Amino acid sequence: MEITKRTLAEAWQRAAARHALLAGVGLPPVTYSEDELEEWAERAEEAGEGGLFLLLDEDGTVHGRHGPYQEAFATRDLEQVLYLIAEAAMRERGGVLGEVADALGRIDPGWGRRFRAGGLDDPGTLEACGRDPLEGLAWIAGSWREQAPYTTLAFFRTAPGRTVDAERLALLYGADPAQVAAGTRLKDLKAVDSGRAHWDRQWKSCCFGQAGGWTFLLHHETPPGAFADKEAYAALGIRESVWLTATSAKAIYTFDYVRDGRRVADDMGAVELIWYEHGRAPFLRGGELDFVNRALRRAELDHPELTSTFELYFHALEESLGLRLPRRDFAEGEVLAAYWAGA
Structure with a gap:
């Protein structure tokens, strides 16, 4: 009718x-x-x-x-x-x-x-999350809102059963080949450049690795000529990518999800995390990103102790897309890291 x-x-x-x-x-x-x-x-x-x-x-x-x-x-x-x-x-x-x-x-x-359930259909009985919401990805939400440790959190995934080579990806972005080959870790960078020197140079560094089936690359500025070798970049076989980007000093926090070369966003413009208001779905109901809406509603109801919308948002991205970052590796400085070549 x-x-x-x-x-x-x-x-x-x-x-x-x-x-x-x-x-x-x-x-x-x-x-x-x-x-x-x-x-x-x-x-x-x-x-x-x-x-x-x-x-x-x-x-x-x-x-x-x-x-x-x-x-x-x-x-x-x-x-x-x-x-x-x-x-x-x-x-x-x-x-x-x-x-x-x-x-x-x-x-x-x-x-x-x-x-x-957060969707438009009756889902039947739902199980509660039952996990620590600040473990898989949301542990970094608070510091990232303050633009630390990096302003760009990028994640890459290829076909099921395969992974994107983290070292090759970092090299194509411009990581120092010697540091990548040596397996340099974040604590190694801090040991070489202590105090203010590392603070100044960290803007020309990156961290990389794999977690939850995704390859992650965290950085601030992207160096000129990053992934200039387009054939080598295409050979990585990237099928999906997620970008969480904070713009320094402007309080702009964006989310982009690309699948098979196409941005998934219901023809929306820039998707900012600050559009998300507790209890209200930030994306079109029944649209391409409705899976994030549903994960957010579950996060809101399963974890009423979380009052930060950024923590809820990140937990929802973990639940819906499987995004994770190794908390202990970052805390102990064991995550792989490098400065950009020539930095």
């Missing part, structure tokens, strides 16, 4: 009548154009209000927006629209996410399970 404003209003009226928790929750503003939606959003902002806005296409697709530009979902499934309206309404009432999940579960048990 094609969704129209009338069918949407009637369906929401029936849904709201099902439970007292939805009493008084009206249908969000339904608009037919970007300009009309922007006008609604501006009036709401001037009145100190927010919430969900709906944009209805001629083909019956319903777009949910937080503000005039941040798209939360796009679907032609009426039941999904009703659920997402209810979800937004329960979130706006406040309370911890477990209380939001319980409220949605009282309205509809499937809605409660759906909220806990």
Whole structure:
């Protein structure tokens, strides 16, 4: 059935009548154009209000927006629209996410399970994480937000059962061949250049290795001519890469996921980690990065002790993509490291 404003209003009226928790929750503003939606959003902002806005296409697709530009979902499934309206309404009432999940579960048990899973389908029973969330990757989130130990955390993966050669990758980026061949470690660099000297030179260094099936390369600035040998770079067989980049002194933290040479992002522009607000999916629901949305919701519910959105985000990347960094190797300085050649 094609969704129209009338069918949407009637369906929401029936849904709201099902439970007292939805009493008084009206249908969000339904608009037919970007300009009309922007006008609604501006009036709401001037009145100190927010919430969900709906944009209805001629083909019956319903777009949910937080503000005039941040798209939360796009679907032609009426039941999904009703659920997402209810979800937004329960979130706006406040309370911890477990209380939001319980409220949605009282309205509809499937809605409660759906909220806990973070997706748009009823997932059935879910198991809790049961692990230390600050081990695999999230241990580095706090220092990385302060742009330490490196501003760029890059991860590379090839076909299942194979790994990207970490030393070859570091050399193609410009690591000193002698230090790579010698198996130089981070503590070796610090021993050679102690104190201020290492602090100055670390901007021209990198750390590299393998963890969780990924090859990692951490660095600040990329030297001129990095991976200039494109044939050698292609021979590494990289199929996927993840880039977490902090821009010094500008508080810009970006996430990029590339698979088979294509950026996975639902045609979004730069994806900044600061877009993620606790309890609200940062990516399009049902979109290409919805697997991160789902992992974030599980992280939020499984680990209410985590209050840092960066730690939650990193834990979600560990759960969804398998990203890891060897905490002990970094703490003890055992991770492989090198300065850029000629640094």
